[in-house]
Amino acid sequence: MDRKKFLSQLRAQMPVQSTQTHSHAPRTQRALSVDECLDMFVSRATAALTHVHICESDDEVGSLIENIIDGASYVNTGCHQFAHILTNLNGHSEQVLTEDKNVTFGISEARIGVALTGTCVLDASQHRGGTLLPPRHIILLNAADIVPDLYSAYGIVGQSLRAKRTSVFAFHTGPSRSADIEQTMALGVHGPGDVHVIVVA
Amino acid sequence: MAKAEKRGAVLRGTSMVDSRRKIACAELDTDDPAGYQGLRNIAASIKDTVLADLPTYLETFANNAEAAGAKVHFASDAADARETIQDIIRSKGAKVIVKSKSMVSEEIDLNAALELDGYRVIETDLGEFILQLEHEHPSHIVLPAVHKPKVEVERMFNKLYKSPMGASADDLAQTARRVIRQDFLDAEVGISGGNFLVADTGSIVIVENEGNARLTTSLPKCHIAIVGIEKIIPSIDDLPVFLNLLSRSATGQRSTVFVSTITGPKTLDEPDGPDEMHIVLVDNRRSTILADEKLRPILRCIRCAACVNTCPVYQQIGGHAYGWVYTGPIGAILDPVLLGLEDAYHLPYASSLCGACTEVCPVKIPIDDILVEHRRRAVNASLTGPVEAMAMASFATVMVNHNLYEAATRLAAVMPSSNGRMSRLPLPVITDWQSSRDLPAMKGPRFRDIWKQRLASAGANNGS
Numbered sequence: 001m002d003r004k005k006f007l008s009q010l011r012a013q014m015p016v017q018s019t020q021t022h023s024h025a026p027r028t029q030r031a032l033s034v035d036e037c038l039d040m041f042v043s044r045a046t047a048a049l050t051h052v053h054i055c056e057s058d059d060e061v062g063s064l065i066e067n068i069i070d071g072a073s074y075v076n077t078g079c080h081q082f083a084h085i086l087t088n089l090n091g092h093s094e095q096v097l098t099e100d101k102n103v104t105f106g107i108s109e110a111r112i113g114v115a116l117t118g119t120c121v122l123d124a125s126q127h128r129g130g131t132l133l134p135p136r137h138i139i140l141l142n143a144a145d146i147v148p149d150l151y152s153a154y155g156i157v158g159q160s161l162r163a164k165r166t167s168v169f170a171f172h173t174g175p176s177r178s179a180d181i182e183q184t185m186a187l188g189v190h191g192p193g194d195v196h197v198i199v200v201a
Numbered sequence: 202m203a204k205a206e207k208r209g210a211v212l213r214g215t216s217m218v219d220s221r222r223k224i225a226c227a228e229l230d231t232d233d234p235a236g237y238q239g240l241r242n243i244a245a246s247i248k249d250t251v252l253a254d255l256p257t258y259l260e261t262f263a264n265n266a267e268a269a270g271a272k273v274h275f276a277s278d279a280a281d282a283r284e285t286i287q288d289i290i291r292s293k294g295a296k297v298i299v300k301s302k303s304m305v306s307e308e309i310d311l312n313a314a315l316e317l318d319g320y321r322v323i324e325t326d327l328g329e330f331i332l333q334l335e336h337e338h339p340s341h342i343v344l345p346a347v348h349k350p351k352v353e354v355e356r357m358f359n360k361l362y363k364s365p366m367g368a369s370a371d372d373l374a375q376t377a378r379r380v381i382r383q384d385f386l387d388a389e390v391g392i393s394g395g396n397f398l399v400a401d402t403g404s405i406v407i408v409e410n411e412g413n414a415r416l417t418t419s420l421p422k423c424h425i426a427i428v429g430i431e432k433i434i435p436s437i438d439d440l441p442v443f444l445n446l447l448s449r450s451a452t453g454q455r456s457t458v459f460v461s462t463i464t465g466p467k468t469l470d471e472p473d474g475p476d477e478m479h480i481v482l483v484d485n486r487r488s489t490i491l492a493d494e495k496l497r498p499i500l501r502c503i504r505c506a507a508c509v510n511t512c513p514v515y516q517q518i519g520g521h522a523y524g525w526v527y528t529g530p531i532g533a534i535l536d537p538v539l540l541g542l543e544d545a546y547h548l549p550y551a552s553s554l555c556g557a558c559t560e561v562c563p564v565k566i567p568i569d570d571i572l573v574e575h576r577r578r579a580v581n582a583s584l585t586g587p588v589e590a591m592a593m594a595s596f597a598t599v600m601v602n603h604n605l606y607e608a609a610t611r612l613a614a615v616m617p618s619s620n621g622r623m624s625r626l627p628l629p630v631i632t633d634w635q636s637s638r639d640l641p642a643m644k645g646p647r648f649r650d651i652w653k654q655r656l657a658s659a660g661a662n663n664g665s
């Protein structure tokens with residue numbers, strides 16, 4: 001239906017404008033120190049069945065990834081900050097694919113971590129297919145990018161959207177799961193069933 | 202399949218999720234500065250603010266979404282919505298369409314229309330995929346296949362995909378993943394629902410656990426989102442309030458596995474994503490609710506199904522007994538408006554008015570008050586006969602008479618029940634009521650028929 005007509009019909013149906021004061025979400029956040037954020041992130045992400053690792057140096061990250069992928073194929077979904085680590089990686093790197101035929105791992109870079117929910121936020125600079133199609137997913141996260149809660153995270157998302165459009169912000173919390181078969185949890189239904197987050201401190 | 206087996210599955214499923222919800226919501230008292238009750242108040246008031254001025258918010262949303270490169274369509278009713286979507290798809294030369302969960306698409310019977318047009322339409326949510334294979338409808342708004350015992354799925358996958366009997370839930374899920382994956386790669390169009398429309402950024406937000414909605418909105422070149430007009434929130438800053446309440450109330454999770462905030466199609470410098478995005482905003486009698494001050498709070502609903510899981514009546518009779526898309530307490534207040542009170546007046550009676558639903562509703566919809574309001578209107582319009590009036594009286598007697606209530610409570614304490622909850626007590630009354638008239642379940646098929654006929658005639662009127 002024509003938009004003008006739709007909206008004017010809707011307006012005509014509205015009862016006399018009630019005087020509703022505009023309310024907003026509280027902008028308050030949980031006050032957590034940097035260390036508390038990291039601890040909280042680790043415990044909440046683990047509770048959501050994510051394997052969390054903490055590394056201190058690039059070398060450590062590199063050998064940890066080699067350990068996890070164990071010679072299997074992987075695709076770099078768009079890591080910039082950590083790109084140099086991936087170039088020296090010992091493994092079978094694939095071009096970004098829209099099909100997942102033989103790629104076992106997607107390796108991505110998170111823009112934000114959310115402590116209270118154990119969430120990694122991926123933006124559209126990451127190849128979407130690469131973060132979803134391979135059965136296993138490794139996400140690199142800078143410890144300094146962990147914020148306390150969703151209020152702070154969506155504050156950043158909002159700011160970023162107002163500055164420059166990004167088609168998607170995907171909040172990932174743990175492996176893909178379903179409880180549709182008699183409430184028994186199954187992992188890796190459509191997205192990755194095994195998720196590692198490497199926090200680089 | 203034995204009825205008892207189904208009822209067992211429903212009871213187990215809903216009670217398990219209900220107890221997880223309790224724990225997760227209580228945690229908000231420490232996790233969120235506003236606390237659980239504070240968040241409920243804030244969420245309700247944000248929704249009321251939007252509803253009081255919905256046309257303006259819709260306009261803002263549409264302008265911002267189009268500035269982001271999406272095309273926004275407005276559909277006044279089911280036929281209008283289906284035609285809008287059929288038109289978009291026709292221009293794509295599509296063969297395969299993947300869908301992620303959308304209750305609105307159930308409401309407008311979209312799949313049937315698309316299949317008539319010759320497309321292959323695949324429901325990709327595991328529960329809905331299972332139901333689609335058996336030509337069944339969801340019985341629950343969050344756990345579509347909650348009524349389905351696992352052994353039925355084993356049998357079906359065994360027949361269709363040679364999956365072994367006794368396969369684990371993991372194995373069954375892997376089979377579904379394998380089968381659906383090819384459809385994801387082939388599909389030209391992806392159709393999703395949407396949990397929230399964010400006015401100030403023009404984004405749609407989708408909440409899910411499997412990743413099928415992410416794939417549906419990422420792989421096909423054309424993404425169509427179909428969303429009810431009441432899903433608007435003013436600002437992206439308001440989103441955390443609703444996400445905190447929705448995931449915890451729906452499944453007891455702190456966050457669902459995937460939450461996508463989608464703002465337009467892929468940009469030029471992004472590696473992948475749809476080239477084209479359409480958002481179809483559907484009224485379909487929602488404006489009738491909006492215009493009715495007594496019923497308007499219904500439009501705050503975020504479809505978490507907490508009211509469904511906690512409802513002792515739903516746990517007993519299951520979702521299909523409600524006979525339509527929206528089931529449980531939310532169905533009992535929503536369906537009479539969407540379908541018309543004449544056809545659905547009996548649904549508000551499928552309740553003991555125990556108030557459990559109202560207590561758990563994260564957006565504080567006074568569900569039991571609205572149930573009573575529907576009943577009052579049904580009586581005033583002489584839609585109910587003496588049997589219903591009597592049944593209503595007996596519910597009311599139990600609820601308002603202090604002595605009777607006490608006695609029934611004591612009785613409930615010694616009655617076997619899933620968790621000893623007092624709210625189960627009026628059930629014997631309901632059983633009497635059911636035996637004195639048609640079971641609500643008997644109404645099921647007739648209901649769908651009525652709706653189908655109505656859709657068909659609406660379609661005919663529009664010349665399709």
Ligand code: SF4
Pocket residue numbers: 501502503504505506507508509530531558561562563564565566568
């Ligand atoms: S009525 Fe309330 S509890 Fe029920 S589904 Fe809607 S928001 Fe959830």
